Amino acid sequence: MTPVDHLEPTARIARHPIHPMLVPIPITCFVGAFLTDIAYWLTAEMMWADFSAWLLSAGLIVGVLAGIAGLVDFLGNRRIRSQPPAWPHMLGNLVVLVLAFFNTLIHSRDAWTSVVPTGIILSFVTVLILPVTGWLGWSLVYRHGAGVSR
């Protein structure tokens, strides 16, 4: 069975799917924010908390764009939607974005409690979910051929 022809993404530029082009940015930002949270926790040096706030904001903005592109693919092609990893991939990443949204608000507090304890916990949980949803996303591509043109 070759489902490849039927799993064309709806959100694409010149037949290149947009969603996988965007997702590395929020992943990098959210992992980075967890690391800078740890650095702030260990040093109480505001520079690290400021890094976290920028990383979370950038990750959230691009993450929402990636989410929109992914949702367009998800809703635009019933065959993509019906692949087993599709739903948990979508829901898991929705959780990631909601966590990042609250985490951005927490990080807008002033000084210590912008990170410790709530901020760094949310950053950690986000980083725990990312490998799972990432794995599911790459399953959609490598195993099920979502977005693969030939």
Place this chain on the structure above:
Amino acid sequence: MRPRMTAARVSHLAPCLTALLLAGTAITLSGCNEGGDPKAETGANPTLPALVQYLLPPMNVAHVVGWKQGETPTVAPGLKIEALATDLQHPRSLYTLPNGDVLVVESKAPPAPAPRRPKDIVMAWVESWATSGGSTGPSNRITLLRDTNGDGVPDAKSIYIDHLNSPFGVALVGNDLYVANTDAIVRYPYRPGEPEMKAQGTTLTELPGGPIDHHWTKSLVASKDGSLLYVGVGSNSNITENGIEAEKNRADILEVNRDNGRWRIFASGLRNPNGLSFEPQSGALWTVVNERDEIGPDLVPDYMTSVKDGAFYGWPYSYYGQHVDPRVMPQRPDLVAKAIPPDYALSSHVAPLGMVFYTGNALPQSYRGGAFVGEHGSWNRTPLNGYKVVYVPFSEGKPDGMAQDVVTGFLNSDNQARGRPVGLAVDKTGALLIADDVGNTVWRVTAAGG
């Protein structure tokens, strides 16, 4: 093996989960808490609620509409009010010279530093709603008002000193006129009657200024014998979020030697001290202080207090004595143990920026001997608080009784700002003067029918 979680089964879960997440978001964001009665936290023993930390700090900024033709603030019975001067550019503080001339310090905040984090960008945007609508002029100058015919209304107005650096405090000792710019105390040779300062100023001492210059108003007062100057230097952040190293010599009142400009820290832990004045009966130095934000609509009460030599009033480590602020790290239990509570709470977020003790006798008897306080008004509390001038009665050198509203109506019925009171002064006739930096007006309060 295929994953056993079929699409159909998960799709049942999905709407529920999504709904749950969205509902959670809505509840948390709308769960804003309203402030209680400000009277409960006014006086010597304010009620301090438990500290709350927000997801989204309330930003309740009064939009500026300005004064329409003929509109004035409202005064308490027995008083009347008129505009002494209009079309000013952010008048922030006032000083009455011995010959009756009034100096109006028009001042703008120094340029903002580069944003350190996303919040700085959002806050600057929201706060820009609250700045004055009309005035885009140069400001940062001192205007002199002179009443040549003695009717109380100035008939001459001149630019006395121009091109200052965010000035605020003024003090005259003999013929030395001191202006506290945001980054230095500058001395000018004063000659009574001159409409314009001809001489250049000389720097007495530099003060903590930029590049970060969060609380930039430097309040100034001279000691009775004229040998010392006291200057208020506000903190460089709400609660150390710009790093503790940015707070060097800040949140302090400095005592400056007038001979040589050498200074020492007179008192510390005062987040943003303004309105420095000597209480006439005790001779003690008093200040009004803006306390910290974002831990609740009723925390922390702004206050007025006598300032004791060498005392520590808590900021940033604690508030109102020994209430520890968890946002500061590393904590300093050694300093918290030394922190003393202030004398008199004015309730939270009222932003007192001006204070004057009334020793005149032109206003009704009930306003004699106590202090008027100019409350610029809240931006992070629902409902709004401040935006008025209050009177705190004193007896035997201490506050005695509840703060009373004296001048109100800076907000209209839709909670839009027509003006905001800042610095206060008493003119030569004993009238109370109010600088209104949003209405760009100086108001004059006198006894009704007088």
